[in-house]
Amino acid sequence: MKIKSLEKRFNTTKKELAQLGSEFNSEVLPLLDILYKTSFYILLDKKATKKVLKQTYSEAIEYCDKTKADADWWGWIRRIWMREIQDFYAPKENDTQTFFDFIDFTEVNVVEVKTLFNQDKSISTSIEKELINALTKMPSVLRIPLILKELHNLSYEKIAELIDDPDGVVATRLYRARKLLFLFLKGDFNYEEQKKIGLPDNFTPIIFEKRRCALLIDDELSKEQSNEFNRIIEVEGEYKTEILIQEGIKELLHQLPLDFPKVKRLKSKIERKAQKRFVNA
Numbered sequence: 397m398k399i400k401s402l403e404k405r406f407n408t409t410k411k412e413l414a415q416l417g418s419e420f421n422s423e424v425l426p427l428l429d430i431l432y433k434t435s436f437y438i439l440l441d442k443k444a445t446k447k448v449l450k451q452t453y454s455e456a457i458e459y460c461d462k463t464k465a466d467a468d469w470w471g472w473i474r475r476i477w478m479r480e481i482q483d484f485y486a487p488k489e490n491d492t493q494t495f496f497d498f499i500d501f502t503e504v505n506v507v508e509v510k511t512l513f514n515q516d517k518s519i520s521t522s523i524e525k526e527l528i529n530a531l532t533k534m535p536s537v538l539r540i541p542l543i544l545k546e547l548h549n550l551s552y553e554k555i556a557e558l559i560d561d562p563d564g565v566v567a568t569r570l571y572r573a574r575k576l577l578f579l580f581l582k583g584d585f586n587y588e589e590q591k592k593i594g595l596p597d598n599f600t601p602i603i604f605e606k607r608r609c610a611l612l613i614d615d616e617l618s619k620e621q622s623n624e625f626n627r628i629i630e631v632e633g634e635y636k637t638e639i640l641i642q643e644g645i646k647e648l649l650h651q652l653p654l655d656f657p658k659v660k661r662l663k664s665k666i667e668r669k670a671q672k673r674f675v676n677a
Contacts, residue, residue: 408461416460417674423469424456425670428663431477433654434548438481438540440532446662448484452477453666457673478558485536496538498590499572499579500603506637508582513644527648530580533587538573541566545614546649552616563616568603571610574645575638609638613646 408416428449435445456473464472531539544555552566559566579585608625611617617625629635 413461413674417670419469420457420460420670420674421667424453424473425663425666427470427473428453428666429656429659430548431473432656432659432662434543435477435481436656437531437543437547437652438536439484440528442658444484446658448477448480449662450665452480454669455480457666457670474558481540482559496572496576497595497599497601497603498593499576500601500606501596501599502575502579502585502590504575504578504582504637504641506633506640509578509637509640509644512578512581513640513647523648524653526581527577527652530577533580534573534576538569538576541569542573542577542649545570546646547652547654552611552614564607567607567611567616570614571603571607571642574610574642577645578641606635606638609635609642613639613642 431449431452432445435448436442439445439448452473455476534542541555541559544550544558545552550558552563552570555566556563576587580587608617608621612622612625625635629639
């Protein structure tokens with residue numbers, strides 16, 4: 397990648413600023429809707445969502461001539477945005493140190509799964525509230541990749557780049573996030589108690605097998621891997637239940653309301669800031 401010299405990057409001409417402003421208006425402002433929706437379902441707080449996005453866009457506007465270099469706008473602003481998300485959570489919780497293996501060992505009755513997901517496919521107001529309440533209970537280390545996948549529609553590779561973890565970690569967290577969300581929605585799962593109980597004696601890790609359920613429904617397996625796992629599913633019934641959970645949660649999240657009228661007000665404030673930076677500088 398060709399990097400501009402420090403002299404050129406730190407002495408931006410009005411013409412260069414105008415070009416950056418044009419790119420900002422055409423490539424970055426339209427991203428506000430999806431970033432707002434994704435941020436809200438990660439943070440679950442409208443005030444925090446606006447604060448994170450104001451900071452993200454302010455930094456993008458102020459430093460695009462110094463730190464963007466030749467990177468594409470979309471990838472660059474997403475990195476700024478994810479850093480703001482992670483900074484928001486840093487002082488609030490330390491759940492990155494939590495072990496979630498107990499989720500893998502939690503047995504689920506297939507009847508319970510079919511009962512929950514065989515309801516009306518459209519989300520009612522009550523189910524929407526239950527879903528948001530369940531998301532609120534979920535540790536951010538699991539919720540962030542889940543929302544990035546379901547509402548932002550990112551591949552495992554892109555999610556891994558954003559959260560700075562390997563693809564395999566993303567697969568593990570997505571499998572556990574969907575299963576944990578199901579357990580919360582089921583209504584009789586005590587998360588804190590189960591954490592204290594922990595794992596069976598002399599347990600053998602099973603996440604490497606079970607996370608294939610997430611990989612399969614997200615189309616992240618090769619054709620050969622998919623065919624092999626489908627053969628295993630036909631023989632071992634427990635995987636069928638796990639697949640139902642992964643598919644059902646995926647469908648529910650895709651139905652979450654995504655209309656946020658107040659984005660227009662936030663967008664206007666950002667546009668004024670961009671006008672001052674790129675046009676009136």
